[in-house]
Amino acid sequence: MAKDIKDLGWNELIPGAALFSFSEPVEDVTEVAIDERPYSPTNSHEYSVGDWRVEKPVFNRDYCIDCQFCWVFCPDISIISRDKKMIGVDYEHCKGCGICVEVCPTNPKSLLMFPEHLENEEALAKWPAKEAKK
Amino acid sequence: MAKKYELNEIEVWDGNTAVSHALRQARIDVVAAYPITPSTPIVQNYSKFLADGYIDGEFIMVESEHSAMSGCVAAGAAGARTATATSSQGFALMVEVLYQASGMRIPVVLTVADRALAAPLNVNGDHSDMYLGRDAGWINLCAYNPQEAYDLTLMAFKIAEDLDVRLPAMVHQDGFICSHTAQNVRPLSDAEAAKFVGEYKPVNSMLDISNPVTHGVQTEEDWHFEHKARQHNDLMNSKNVIKRVFDEFKTLTNREYNLVDNYKLEDADIAIVAIGTTVESARIAADKLRDEGIKAGVLGIRVLRPFPFEEIVNALSNVKAIATMDRSAPGGTFGMLFNEISGAMIGSGKSPIILNYIYGLGGRDTTIEQLIEIYRQLDDCARSNQRKYPLQQFIGLRGPKLSFF
Numbered sequence: 001m002a003k004d005i006k007d008l009g010w011n012e013l014i015p016g017a018a019l020f021s022f023s024e025p026v027e028d029v030t031e032v033a034i035d036e037r038p039y040s041p042t043n044s045h046e047y048s049v050g051d052w053r054v055e056k057p058v059f060n061r062d063y064c065i066d067c068q069f070c071w072v073f074c075p076d077i078s079i080i081s082r083d084k085k086m087i088g089v090d091y092e093h094c095k096g097c098g099i100c101v102e103v104c105p106t107n108p109k110s111l112l113m114f115p116e117h118l119e120n121e122e123a124l125a126k127w128p129a130k131e132a133k134k
Numbered sequence: 135m136a137k138k139y140e141l142n143e144i145e146v147w148d149g150n151t152a153v154s155h156a157l158r159q160a161r162i163d164v165v166a167a168y169p170i171t172p173s174t175p176i177v178q179n180y181s182k183f184l185a186d187g188y189i190d191g192e193f194i195m196v197e198s199e200h201s202a203m204s205g206c207v208a209a210g211a212a213g214a215r216t217a218t219a220t221s222s223q224g225f226a227l228m229v230e231v232l233y234q235a236s237g238m239r240i241p242v243v244l245t246v247a248d249r250a251l252a253a254p255l256n257v258n259g260d261h262s263d264m265y266l267g268r269d270a271g272w273i274n275l276c277a278y279n280p281q282e283a284y285d286l287t288l289m290a291f292k293i294a295e296d297l298d299v300r301l302p303a304m305v306h307q308d309g310f311i312c313s314h315t316a317q318n319v320r321p322l323s324d325a326e327a328a329k330f331v332g333e334y335k336p337v338n339s340m341l342d343i344s345n346p347v348t349h350g351v352q353t354e355e356d357w358h359f360e361h362k363a364r365q366h367n368d369l370m371n372s373k374n375v376i377k378r379v380f381d382e383f384k385t386l387t388n389r390e391y392n393l394v395d396n397y398k399l400e401d402a403d404i405a406i407v408a409i410g411t412t413v414e415s416a417r418i419a420a421d422k423l424r425d426e427g428i429k430a431g432v433l434g435i436r437v438l439r440p441f442p443f444e445e446i447v448n449a450l451s452n453v454k455a456i457a458t459m460d461r462s463a464p465g466g467t468f469g470m471l472f473n474e475i476s477g478a479m480i481g482s483g484k485s486p487i488i489l490n491y492i493y494g495l496g497g498r499d500t501t502i503e504q505l506i507e508i509y510r511q512l513d514d515c516a517r518s519n520q521r522k523y524p525l526q527q528f529i530g531l532r533g534p535k536l537s538f539f
Binding site: 008009010011013014015016017018019020021022024025026027028029 | 237238239240300338342343344345346347348349351353357359360361363364365367368
């Protein structure tokens with residue numbers, strides 16, 4: 001789109017406020033990585049929509065087995081994973097629902113919820129030990 | 135492939151049967167419907183046509199009218215031609231979704247057999263449901279008899295789906311008085327009708343997976359106003375497409391439609407403005423007055439939305455006294471037609487005497503004698519150039535005379 005979306009007049013909008021995900025069609029979208037897709041300026045991918053989060057999931061590489069459960073279950077595609085290797089959490093889009101933590105099968109968990117204001121390094125320093133078998 | 139339905143040159147159809155055949159011939163992809171009196175036979179006939187092999191599309195039986203219109207909107211967003219039918223309480227339940235259809239620019243066709251709104255519960259014809267939906271951003275076409283209900287339903291698809299319009303359209307007919315009155319109807323053949331309506335042209339279809347699209351988005355103070363302005367602009371400008379489709383239909387059938395239906399208005403001193411079957415009754419009353427040398431005419435509203443401002447002003451510019459007839463309880467003000475006709479005339483620098491008559495609620499019969507009496511009041515005003523009667527009167531009402539202002 002040549003013009004910035006903020007400069008559009010009423011007569012330049014798509015009737016019905018139909019919003020396209022991409023600025024051009026993408027064939028076989030599942031083969032195109034997220035950061036290579038031509039997201040349109042109105043796609044929520046282009047906006048920071050994680051700001052109502054109160055608690056955030058923190059990822060701990062040390063315990064992760066790359067099972068992809070968190071990636072599968074995240075309702076907002078906010079788990080970043082490449083080639084089935086877990087990388088981290090997209091904090092621009094994560095709403096802090098905690099489902100990724102709930103489904104994480106490791107002991108201790110590789111994802112845990114911490115207060116939003118806590119630095120991730122501090123969170124990792126506080127990581128709990130493996131729970132004893134009962 | 136749907137079977138061809140053999141039709142006679144002249145069929146004896148009531149309004150509902152006529153509309154159900156128009157829907158069948160329009161080759162609709164998805165009808166989602168919930169039956170309600172008096173529009174029930176429209177979707178009942180339609181589902182029978184489908185069961186008997188005369189229709190290729192889908193018919194979705196839903197649990198309410200809210201779901202019926204939602205099904206149409208969703209199928210429309212997916213890229214399908216859609217239509218349904220309703221009346222009264224069902225229409226009221228659809229209202230939320232009517233605004234979704236127009237705002238999302240989904241060209242659903244809704245055929246309405248107009249009926250009173252409860253309470254008290256009433257199954258008969260008046261325009262309460264039509265008036266309830268008039269601000270919903272739909273094109274509103276008004277039929278006065280079964281032939282017109284058939285014709286306008288076919289035309290509604292072509293108008294609504296035009297790429298310059300892309301707005302939903304309603305086709306109104308009076309519940310029972312039109313919907314259940316059998317008259318001669320001259321249908322098109324299935325092939326002619328399909329050719330006239332044309333192939334559906336999907337726009338921003340959800341089922342194009344290489345180009346995903348979100349319909350029904352949220353816009354707040356940043357963009358809502360611009361989208362509603364665009365919608366209103368396109369509805370106002372749809373007049374041109376409506377006129378073009380009316381012309382094409384006339385070329386095909388020799389049946390003429392206009393934004394307003396003028397009857398003997400060229401030299402009229404007095405005029406009744408109405409919608410629906412009462413327009414035809416008023417023509418008979420006007421002729422009786424003309425037998426006495428009184429120049430009476432009738433203006434029928436054919437297209438209620440977009441409002442035919444110029445056409446109304448032109449037709450009524452030399453009329454001295456006008457009766458605006460509203461078949462809907464005005465709810466604490468004047469009837470809609472009084473307000474809109476008055477606004478149109480004053481806005482054009484005309485100041486005829488304009489009276490408002492509330493009539494026919496809940497299917498109350500409106501007689502030729504009552505319409506003649508209205509003309510006599512208008513004639514009295516026109517001759518003396520004085521408003522001699524209250525601005526708003528209820529007619530055909532038991533008990534003491536009810537009037538306001």
